[in-house]
Amino acid sequence: MTGTSLSRRFILTAVAALVAAAVPPWADNAAGQSAPAVRTGPSGLPLPRFVSLKSDRINVRAGPGEDHRVSWIFAKAGLPVEIIAEYDNWRRIRDSEGAEGWVFHSLLSGRRTALVAPWSEEKTLDMFRNPDRDERVAARLEPGVLVNLEKCDGSWCRVTVSDVNGWMPQDQLWGVYPKEIVN
Numbered sequence: 001m002t003g004t005s006l007s008r009r010f011i012l013t014a015v016a017a018l019v020a021a022a023v024p025p026w027a028d029n030a031a032g033q034s035a036p037a038v039r040t041g042p043s044g045l046p047l048p049r050f051v052s053l054k055s056d057r058i059n060v061r062a063g064p065g066e067d068h069r070v071s072w073i074f075a076k077a078g079l080p081v082e083i084i085a086e087y088d089n090w091r092r093i094r095d096s097e098g099a100e101g102w103v104f105h106s107l108l109s110g111r112r113t114a115l116v117a118p119w120s121e122e123k124t125l126d127m128f129r130n131p132d133r134d135e136r137v138a139a140r141l142e143p144g145v146l147v148n149l150e151k152c153d154g155s156w157c158r159v160t161v162s163d164v165n166g167w168m169p170q171d172q173l174w175g176v177y178p179k180e181i182v183n
Helices: 003-022
Strands: 049-053 058-061 070-074 080-087 090-094 100-104 113-116 125-128 137-141 146-153 156-161 164-169
Antiparallel strands (some): 090 100, 113 146, 125 137
16 A cells, blocks of 8 residues: 555544544434433543533534634523533533534533423423322423423432422433433
């Protein structure tokens, strides 16, 4: 092989590896999420992972750095986002609609929140007093409502919204993986 074909082969192998790494390491379910294959990022924290936005105005950039253009601006603190990659102090995030971009790490919080079934066609979904569909309903929540995650046992999550506590099936929330335990 010549030097040119060796370097071309190396480049093709490197590109194939990058493309494979960009494909999400999990399969879709009805909610568009499932348990991820966990790896560790440069920060030493697991990838992917869910976090929330710290402030009401966060620029999402096309690349990791202030020299990259702003793709859009988040305007609501507390929204859950999924960190899918890290580069230096920048985090590549994905929102509940699947949009991806880069934000500076200090604009993200480890506080866990979730959106109530943003994919649902239902008018409301039940939040129960206890983790059992036969229990009394504590509240009825519209799809897309932002809730605070208190804990999840792998099937049910204890959530709070507007000072009302209750339990929701974990598969009705975007911001927590199926079967994920949150304490």
